[in-house]
Amino acid sequence: MFPNKVLFITGTNTEVGKTVVSYLLAKFLKKQGIKVGYWKPVETGVEKYPADGKLLSSLLGQPLEETVTYTYKLPLAPYVAAQYEGKEIDLTLLREKFNEHLNKYEFLIIEGAGGLAVPILRNYTYGNLAKEWNLPTLIVGRARLGTINDCFLTAYYGKSLGINLVGFVLNGFTGKDLSEKDNPRVVEDMTQLPVLVKIPQSSQPLDLEVDFSPLLGKV
Template identity: 60%
Template sequence: MVLFVTGTNTGVGKTVFSYLLVKALLEKGVKVGYWKPVETGADPFPPDATLLSELLKVPLEEVVSATFRLPLAPAVAQKYEGKKLDLSFLKEEFERRKERYDFLVVEGAGGLAVPIFGDYTYADFARELKLPTLVVADARLGTINCSYLTAAFARQKGVEAVGFAFNNFTGVDPSEKDNPSVVAALTGLPVLFRIPRSRDWKRLKLEPIAVEKLLFLLGGKENPYRPTG
């Protein structure tokens, strides 16, 4: 089972969600892995991959395949740093991990329209590898537009979006109350996860029923309506 995690923008919490999902699956006893095909802004270490490698207790090279120092889109970072990515290499890296784990979380960079090389985007990558995709969005004012556009672009590109995770609920922004229901109505996709803003976010836990629903949507055997007590 595989899930591709994308976002409506950079900095909306893709790694926070990925970390919490991996942690939840580990607690369920699932043989779970995490993979970030490309991480930029690795100066000197890749921050996202480092977090997940520590959680999973695996070497960095197990969770990230290519890194770039500059915090740019992968296609742009390659131009400045003189390194070239190879699609066949990334596909091989994916297949190797897919066979190794029962559940693989794949995290993109930025959003679906971010180019990996040339005009080849993460949307193309997700479609080509047939990756069910969850969109992480910020809960704040403005998320309706960003979320709707991301869902529309996913459909246009043939990406199978399964739902949203809304991050950074503050309890202060009045738009937070209705944003999830409006986005769900506009896109036809469920908002599966609601994650509060927290400085100590590593201690947060995803709602168990939401994890069950995600597994159900991905075709697993878990029943989202199974009693949890």
């Protein structure tokens, strides 16, 4: 048996940097010789190939079809895309895939879609999934103004569900936004969760080398 670990990466919204954080974390773990797997249960807005899955599969050498289970063309929340496209998400299938990946990789990174309250089914969100599967959950938020509210609400919802929230990664520090200096401290104070990693804004974010060691003791 592998001493396998799992981390669910959610965000305060879509486009906040979940995939970039997944990529940088996978790169960090891979460098340490850890067998990393990436899995996105549902990806929407898929043209030809799932974009997030493709990025991670090329980094990790994982088969593309293994990185994403459900794909939908429309760029909508999974439940809504599934309604339009007539292909309902089967939680039993997702659970099977989860178990397969967990047995195969030493460290499995699971990326959500959008934020924690995004529905997978009617009345079933990523937060419900994280609770049911007992997933240690990392919240990616923006560095800039607005993040206090976003982070607080995500943590509040996660706590209300009883999820194991490990903390935050704040992404996109520019050094120019006045709020950036105080956001980490205020987010920590209001949520009583740590800001584990801060990531700068970069023209080549995937080339960044980020130290994720503060996260490792939490998973």
